[in-house]
Amino acid sequence: MTERHPQGLTSEEARARLARFGPNSLGEAARARWLATLLRQFTGLLVLILIAAALIALALGETVDALAIGLIVLLNGMLGFVQEWRAENALASLRAMLMPQARVLRDGAEIRIDAREIVPGDIVLIAAGERVPADLRLIESIDLMFDESALTGESLPVARSADDPEPFARMGTSVLAGHGVGEVVATGLETAFGEIARLTGSVGRKPTHLQEVLARLARQLALAAGLLAALVAGVGVWLGHPAQEMFLVALSLAVAVVPEGLPAVVTITLALGAAAMVRQRALARRLQAIETLGAASVICTDKTGTLTENRMTATRIWMPGAELHATGAGHDPSGQIENPGGGPVPEAARADLTALLEVAALCNNARLDPGPEGWALRGTPTEGALLALAMKGGIDAPDDAAILAESPFSAERKQMSVLALLDGGAQVLVKGAPDRVLARCTRYRMNGTDRPLGPEARERIRRAHDAMAGSGLRVIAFARGEGAPGADPGAAEG
Numbered sequence: 001m002t003e004r005h006p007q008g009l010t011s012e013e014a015r016a017r018l019a020r021f022g023p024n025s026l027g028e029a030a031r032a033r034w035l036a037t038l039l040r041q042f043t044g045l046l047v048l049i050l051i052a053a054a055l056i057a058l059a060l061g062e063t064v065d066a067l068a069i070g071l072i073v074l075l076n077g078m079l080g081f082v083q084e085w086r087a088e089n090a091l092a093s094l095r096a097m098l099m100p101q102a103r104v105l106r107d108g109a110e111i112r113i114d115a116r117e118i119v120p121g122d123i124v125l126i127a128a129g130e131r132v133p134a135d136l137r138l139i140e141s142i143d144l145m146f147d148e149s150a151l152t153g154e155s156l157p158v159a160r161s162a163d164d165p166e167p168f169a170r171m172g173t174s175v176l177a178g179h180g181v182g183e184v185v186a187t188g189l190e191t192a193f194g195e196i197a198r199l200t201g202s203v204g205r206k207p208t209h210l211q212e213v214l215a216r217l218a219r220q221l222a223l224a225a226g227l228l229a230a231l232v233a234g235v236g237v238w239l240g241h242p243a244q245e246m247f248l249v250a251l252s253l254a255v256a257v258v259p260e261g262l263p264a265v266v267t268i269t270l271a272l273g274a275a276a277m278v279r280q281r282a283l284a285r286r287l288q289a290i291e292t293l294g295a296a297s298v299i300c301t302d303k304t305g306t307l308t309e310n311r312m313t314a315t316r317i318w319m320p321g322a323e324l325h326a327t328g329a330g331h332d333p334s335g336q337i338e339n340p341g342g343g344p345v346p347e348a349a350r351a352d353l354t355a356l357l358e359v360a361a362l363c364n365n366a367r368l369d370p371g372p373e374g375w376a377l378r379g380t381p382t383e384g385a386l387l388a389l390a391m392k393g394g395i396d397a398p399d400d401a402a403i404l405a406e407s408p409f410s411a412e413r414k415q416m417s418v419l420a421l422l423d424g425g426a427q428v429l430v431k432g433a434p435d436r437v438l439a440r441c442t443r444y445r446m447n448g449t450d451r452p453l454g455p456e457a458r459e460r461i462r463r464a465h466d467a468m469a470g471s472g473l474r475v476i477a478f479a480r481g482e483g484a485p486g487a488d489p490g491a492a493e494g
Helices: 011-021 034-040 045-059 063-097 192-201 209-238 243-257 262-279 287-295 347-362 381-392 434-439 455-470
Strands: 101-106 109-114 123-127 135-147 158-160 174-186 316-319 322-326 367-371 374-378 403-407 415-422 425-432 443-446 449-452 477-482
Touching (some): 045 063, 209 243, 209 262, 262 287, 347 477, 434 477
Antiparallel strands (some): 101 109, 123 174, 135 158, 135 174, 415 425
C-alpha cells in the first residue's frame, strides 16, 4: 500500500513511479504490417487451389484462363486487404481520439494529465460524467454512483462510498452521479480491468465457421478433381491415347472443377455486410468476423446492458383516471404522449399527467444534451428515459435551483426523493419501487382531485402494476406531497 499524500505526489516522485511501474495502459496490440495483411488474404486453402490452377493453366498454354483466375484471386485479395487495412486505421484513430484525461493533485495543485501518466499513489478527483482512470481507494465521496457494466456486465448503477468495507472504484467504470477523491492503488495490467484484458489476450485465434466450411469444400474439390483427373487419364491411356496427351487433358479437367468465382463472391458478400455494420456504427476488423456474427443462432446471457443499446424508453403511463402511451424511442424527446388508440390526452387527465411528469423531471439526476449525432445522456438509462418522457409531455428540463434537498436512491430504501419548490411552495417528490411508494401514500389523485387511498384503490393500483410487470415492463411509481423548506425529503416521504 502506498503512503497517502493529501496534497498529491510531487512531480519528481510521479516521474520516478512512472519509470518504476510503467504507463497506466492495458497495452496495445502490435500494429499489423500492410504486407503481412496483404499476404494473409492469399493463405486460404481454396485460394491456394486457385493459384495452383492458374499456374497449371499457364503451363498448359491457356493464357486467357490463367489470366482470368489470377484476376479473380487478385480482386479477392485486394477486397479483403482494403477492408482490414481501413479497419486497422479506423481503430488507431479511435484510440487516439479516446485517449482519456484525468484530474489529479500534483505538487498540491489540481492539474489535468493524460491518464497514461497516472501512477500508484496519485490522488485523483472524479465527478459525474467522467471515467475512472485507474483502480482507486475512495478517500472522499458524495453520492457517488458508478456504471460498472464494462467491468461486470451489470447495467444497473452501483453506489460506492469511502465508508464501504471495500471502498474501491475500478478502472474502466464511469461515474454517473456525485463526486469524490481517490488514491490510486493499481494501474495498467495490475487493475481488475487489466486482469480481464490479460485473460482475453491469452485466448488463441480460431478459424471461423465460414473458414472451416470453405476449407472443407476446398479439400473435397481437390479430392474430386484429383480422382476425376486420374480416372480420365487412366481410361484414356487404357484406350490407347498417348500418356502425355491424357495428362494434359486430366490437368485441364482438374482446373475446370475449381469454382474460380466462389472466393470473390464470398469476399464481396462479407464486404457488403461490413459496410452495413459500419452504417450502424459497428466496426469489424476482419471480414470473417461478419460471418461469425451471422452464424450465431442462440445467445445465453443475463447481462442485458452489454448486448443491447443500454437505452430505456418509457412507453406506458397508468393513472387512476387514464392510461396513456408514449411514442418515440431511446433518449430522443421528440415523441408524444397520447391515448392507446391515438389521439390527444383526455382533458380530465391533463392536470394529473402534468403532476406526474413534474416528479419524473425533478426527482431525477440525468441530463439530456442535444448534439450533432442525437441526444446524449448524462446519467442512468432509467432516469434518462423518465426525463425524455417528461420532455415529451411539455415539461422543461429540470432547474437545479428548484431542488432544495435530495435523499438519493439506495438499495435499502428502493426510492429517491427530493424537496423542490413548485407552485410557490415546497413539495416532496418521490419515485421508486411501487410497493415501497404505495405503502407510504395515504391519498391518490384522479382527474385533478385528491381522494383517500382505501383498500379498493390500493388493490386497483396493484392490479395495474401486475399487468404492466407481466408485460415485461420495468414499473416505477411516483408520488408527491407537501413539504417544508429545510426538511429532510427522505424523512418526509411518508
